[in-house]
Amino acid sequence: MFKSTDNYIASNELTLAVNAAIALEKPLLIKGEPGTGKTQLAEELARSLNCKLYQWHIKSTTKAQQGLYEYDAVSRLRDSQLGDARVHDIGNYIVKGKLWQAFEEDQRSILLIDEIDKADIEFPNDLLQELDKMEFYVYETQQVIKAKQRPIIIITSNNEKELPDAFLRRCFFHYIKFPTKDEMEKIIDVHHPNVKQDLLQQALEVFFDLRNVNGIKKKPSTSELIDWLKLLISDDISQETLLDNKSDIIPLFGALLKNEQDVSLIEKLAFMSRRNR
Numbered sequence: 001m002f003k004s005t006d007n008y009i010a011s012n013e014l015t016l017a018v019n020a021a022i023a024l025e026k027p028l029l030i031k032g033e034p035g036t037g038k039t040q041l042a043e044e045l046a047r048s049l050n051c052k053l054y055q056w057h058i059k060s061t062t063k064a065q066q067g068l069y070e071y072d073a074v075s076r077l078r079d080s081q082l083g084d085a086r087v088h089d090i091g092n093y094i095v096k097g098k099l100w101q102a103f104e105e106d107q108r109s110i111l112l113i114d115e116i117d118k119a120d121i122e123f124p125n126d127l128l129q130e131l132d133k134m135e136f137y138v139y140e141t142q143q144v145i146k147a148k149q150r151p152i153i154i155i156t157s158n159n160e161k162e163l164p165d166a167f168l169r170r171c172f173f174h175y176i177k178f179p180t181k182d183e184m185e186k187i188i189d190v191h192h193p194n195v196k197q198d199l200l201q202q203a204l205e206v207f208f209d210l211r212n213v214n215g216i217k218k219k220p221s222t223s224e225l226i227d228w229l230k231l232l233i234s235d236d237i238s239q240e241t242l243l244d245n246k247s248d249i250i251p252l253f254g255a256l257l258k259n260e261q262d263v264s265l266i267e268k269l270a271f272m273s274r275r276n277r
Contacts (some may be wrong), residue, residue, distance in 0.1 A: 007036065008044040009187045018045065023238075024172055027113075027131055027153035028164075035221025038156040042112035045154065052109045054151075056098040058118045064125035064126035067097040068136050068145075092139050099130060103147040111151045115152030117157040124167035132170060179222060181208060191226050195233060203229055206250060210257075215265055220256040229256035 002018045004010045010018070018041070021028035032039045043224075046053035057068055071121050072093040080087045096104075102111040116124060130136045134147040155171065157163065159213065179187060181204055207228075211219045231252045250256065250266070 002045055002048060005044050005048050007047075007190060008040055009183070009190060010041070011177075011179075011183065014041070014174060014176060017172060021172035022152055025150055026170065026172045027155050029155045029157065029168070029173045031159050031173070032177060033219070033221055034158050035223035036176045036178065037174060037222065039114055041113065042110055042114075042156075043152040045152070045169070046110045049108075049110070049152075051107070052105060053112065054102045054109060055112045055114060056099045058116055058123070060118050060120075061125065062119050063132075064119075064123050065097075067099045067127065068130065069097050069138060070095045071102055071140050076216045094138065094140060095107070099136070100145055102151040103134070104147055105151070106148055108149045108151065112154045112155065113153065115158060116155050117160045117163065120165070121161065122211035125164050128166060150229055178211075179213045184222070184225070187222060188229060189228065192229050192233060195229060198230070199232060203232060204233060205257070210266070213265065213269070217261050218258055223225065224256050224258075228252060 002010070002022070003015055017030075018028060030041060031037055042053060042055070044053075071090075072095055076090070076093045087257055094171060102109045112234045114135060131153065134150050135144055137144055184204060184207075185200070188195065192200075203225075207225050210216070235252070253263070253266070257266065
């Protein structure tokens with residue numbers, strides 16, 4: 001059974017979702033804002049269950065076939081021109097993908113398919129049979145590769161595009177809600193256990209106020225709050241100086257705001273606040 005670890009605070013809902021997916025032997029599809037710990041979930045699950053973790057990080061150019069295997073025809077052609085005896089065994093030119101590696105494990109492993117929504121729309125459908133049957137066919141060697149132990153599959157998505165219905169039906173779904181202030185305090189305690197409480201409370205107030213600003217393009221995430229607090233602690237910024245009364249500009253705001261539109265918006269709001277005093 002999975003539960004929160006020393007390095008990862010999981011809500012009751014997330015804990016139930018993970019354990020339900022394991023019991024049903026279905027992939028766990030995790031959605032949520034960037035920076036809410038989706039990828040770290042797989043890492044901590046592997047650590048807590050003492051399983052090997054295979055991480056498949058998806059890009060816009062990633063094809064489903066790469067998760068199974070790739071045939072390196074170029075290397076084989078080069079070796080044939082050089083008279084290398086390896087060319088007689090085509091298996092020497094099969095590069096195993098993350099699914100194949102996970103399928104070969106004698107003990108149950110964990111396979112992370114990270115940010116699946118980055119790939120094209122056909123990517124999830126191209127994996128349906130392999131994830132269902134836990135096997136695939138290698139045409140070059142005429143092998144059927146079957147999973148020795150069904151891996152626990154964690155699939156993450158930043159919700160950048162809709163996933164096909166046929167794929168969604170085969171998953172157990174969970175959306176990680178953004179942490180409340182109380183939950184955020186517990187998360188911060190894992191990363192910064194010695195932070196001064198007055199600084200923490202003021203930082204949380206500034207952080208959640210910033211997330212609630214109308215018109216902000218990219219709301220700061222949990223991971224960005226943790227980075228910001230690290231800077232505040234290292235600079236020994238006190239509660240009184242966290243929000244400079246003269247300028248209303250958040251110190252070290254580059255850890256929280258990640259584009260010029262949001263910086264401009266916050267500076268404009270600070271200017272209007274000063275004028276209204």
